[in-house]
Structure formats: structure tokens, C-alpha cells
Amino acid sequence: MNIIVGCDNSGETLESVLTTTTQPENHEKETYLVGTAANYPPLEFRGADGQLIGLEIDMISAVAQDQGFDITILPMRWGDIMPSLDAGTRDIGMALWYSDERAEKYDFSVPLYSTKLVMARLKNKAGANSVDDINNAQIALQGPDTLNHRSYTKVNLDDESRNNKLVMTTRTYLAFKSLVNGDSDYILDTDIQLRHFIKNSPLTMDDFVFIYDDRFASGTWAYAVKKGNRELLDKINNGIKNLRKSGEYQKIVSKWFK
Numbered sequence: 001m002n003i004i005v006g007c008d009n010s011g012e013t014l015e016s017v018l019t020t021t022t023q024p025e026n027h028e029k030e031t032y033l034v035g036t037a038a039n040y041p042p043l044e045f046r047g048a049d050g051q052l053i054g055l056e057i058d059m060i061s062a063v064a065q066d067q068g069f070d071i072t073i074l075p076m077r078w079g080d081i082m083p084s085l086d087a088g089t090r091d092i093g094m095a096l097w098y099s100d101e102r103a104e105k106y107d108f109s110v111p112l113y114s115t116k117l118v119m120a121r122l123k124n125k126a127g128a129n130s131v132d133d134i135n136n137a138q139i140a141l142q143g144p145d146t147l148n149h150r151s152y153t154k155v156n157l158d159d160e161s162r163n164n165k166l167v168m169t170t171r172t173y174l175a176f177k178s179l180v181n182g183d184s185d186y187i188l189d190t191d192i193q194l195r196h197f198i199k200n201s202p203l204t205m206d207d208f209v210f211i212y213d214d215r216f217a218s219g220t221w222a223y224a225v226k227k228g229n230r231e232l233l234d235k236i237n238n239g240i241k242n243l244r245k246s247g248e249y250q251k252i253v254s255k256w257f258k
Contacts, residue, residue, distance in 0.1 A: 031070040032232065034060060035090035037078035039171055042196045042256040043095045043221070055256040056094045059112060060223065062248055063239030082106060085226045092232070093224040097147060102224070109223040109236045113253065115190045116218035117151050119211040120179070127185060131155050131213045140167040140175035140184035147217045148188050155215050173197060186211075192257070199258070 036044045036052070044054040052073055064071045071092070076084065084090035085106060098108050119134075121127040128134045132155075139157060143149035149168070157164050167184045169175045176197040178184040187194070191210075198205055225232050243249035 029068060029070050031072060032064075032091040033089070034071050034073045034092040034094060035076050035081040035084050036073055036094050037081065038075040039078070040095050040193070041173075042192065055252060056112070056221075056223075058252045058255070059240075059243070059249070060092065060094060060236075062243055062252065063236055066239040066242050067235045069235065082224065085224060088226070091225060091229070092236070095221060096224045098220050098222050105227060106224040107227055107229060107233050109225075109233060110240055111220035111222050112240070113192075114218065114220045115192050116212075117148060117188060117216035118191050118194065119186050119188045119213075119216075120194055120208045121186045121211070122179065123207055123209050125182075125185070127209065129209065129211060131157070131211060131215075134186065134211075135162045135164065137185040138165045138167050138183070139186045139188060140169060140178040141188040142170065142172045142175055143168045148190075151216045152188055155213060176201075188216075195257075 036057070038044050038046055038052055040054075042054055043056045044052065047053045052075070057073065060071060060073070074090065076090075081090065081093040081096070082102070082105070085093055093106075096102070096108070098111065102108070119131065119139075127137070134157060139152065141148040141152060143166075152158060152166065156162070158166065167175070167178055169178065172189050172193045175184070175187050175189065176194070179187045180201065180203065194208075194210075195205070198208065223236055225236070240249065243252075
């Protein structure tokens with residue numbers, strides 16, 4: 001792998017572009033462009049040195065190695081990933097939550113893993129233990145137009161009679177920071193993101209109360225390609241299948257979900 005400097009077609013300067021070349025080098029190999037928001041740890045984000053890292057970065061690199069193609073991973077705005085598949089400026093979109101609605105427009109790989117939304121509060125502060133008892137609270141989440149935000153309204157946390165205030169942030173890390181700094185009473189996000197931020201903070205899982213609700217969204221993450229690109233989809237699916245069989249899939253998952 002090597003890191004080069006580049007920019008996307010929107011003109012937005014990017015800190016790095018990750019190119020993975022399978023060995024031995026073969027210039028006749030197909031190279032696919034992979035779109036990533038690079039801001040969703042532990043799936044796809046930047047390490048301390050600015051390089052792109054994460055579970056999905058490692059997984060798609062391993063799939064490319066297994067299937068004998070090359071990839072160039074290009075950071076971009078999250079909201080532009082799926083439109084870029086339509087436009088043909090990206091071949092693969094990563095860290096995408098599967099839904100039947102999205103599957104009508106794009107082809108998704110076999111699931112990589114499952115996750116669910118959960119609320120959390122600090123244990124050393126008084127608070128509710130069920131969603132229906134949360135009133136007069138400040139609730140932090142990433143939004144707008146996210147599963148987090150839609151789940152917030154689905155369980156009626158936005159009902160005026162409950163007097164809750166939504167603290168909307170552009171990234172989950174900022175929502176988590178708002179919680180631990182005492183600026184918010186609760187956070188609503190996926191369990192994998194909350195575990196990641198807790199693991200990388202001075203706090204532990206025991207310092208939090210987690211509130212689950214069947215009405216919250218749950219589902220699977222997968223790679224997406226342009227509708228009808230069966231050749232590429234088969235390569236990705238076969239690669240994931242081979243990684244599972246060899247044990248490499250579990251090694252990658254264990255590395256990021258300790």
C-alpha cells in the first residue's frame with residue numbers, strides 16, 4: 001500500500017488517497033475506485049498519522065488481494081457516496097447500512113456484520129433506564145437524515161410534551177464528547193461506534209448505562225455497487241466468502257472489535 005495526495009471531483013481537498021496494489025504487480029489488473037467518508041470508526045477513519053484505517057479498509061483490501069484486483073480508496077463526503085456509484089465516478093461504496101429501499105437502487109454485497117442503535121448515559125448521573133422514561137433531557141446524536149435521527153423520532157423522543165432537546169452534531173465523536181463533558185444527558189448511536197469511543201477514552205463500559213429498545217433500527221453493513229454490476233458484486237462476495245473460510249475475516253473483525 002502507498003499513500004498519495006489527491007482530491008475528489010468536487011474540488012474538495014483530501015488528506016490522502018489509499019491505493020492498494022496486489023502482489024505481484026500486474027498492470028493489466030482491474031482497478032476499482034472505492035468511496036469512503038473516512039469518518040466512521042472503527043469501520044473507516046484516519047489514524048494518528050492521517051492514513052486511512054479501519055475494519056472495512058482492511059476487509060476490502062483483503063478482498064482485492066484474494067480476487068486479484070487493485071483498488072484506490074478515495075475519501076469523500078458521505079452523502080456523495082451513493083450518487084457517485086450512479087455517476088460511475090466510484091465503483092464501490094463502503095460502510096453502507098443495508099435497507100430494502102437502498103437495495104432497489106444499488107446492489108449490496110453479502111453482509112459484513114450486524115449492528116443496532118442504542119442509547120447511553122453516564123452511570124454517575126441520575127437518569128432513566130428506558131426510552132419511554134426519558135423526559136426533560138438533552139440528547140446528542142449525529143444528524144440530520146440519519147438512522148439515529150429517524151430512530152429519535154420513531155420512539156417519540158421529539159414529542160413536545162416530553163420537553164427533550166436534540167443536540168445534533170456532524171459526527172458521532174462530537175456527540176460522544178458532548179455526553180462525557182456533561183453538555184448532554186444521553187447519546188443515541190450504533191453500539192459499535194459507542195464501544196469504539198469508550199475504548200479510546202479514559203472511561204470504561206462500566207461507566208455507562210445502555211438503554212436498548214426494539215423500536216430502534218438494527219441491521220447489517222455491506223459494500224454497495226452500481227445496480228447491475230454483477231461482475232464486481234460477485235468478486236466482492238466471493239472474496240468475503242473466501243476470507244471467512246480461511247479465517248482472515250475473523251482476524252480482521254477481532255482486530256477492530258476487541
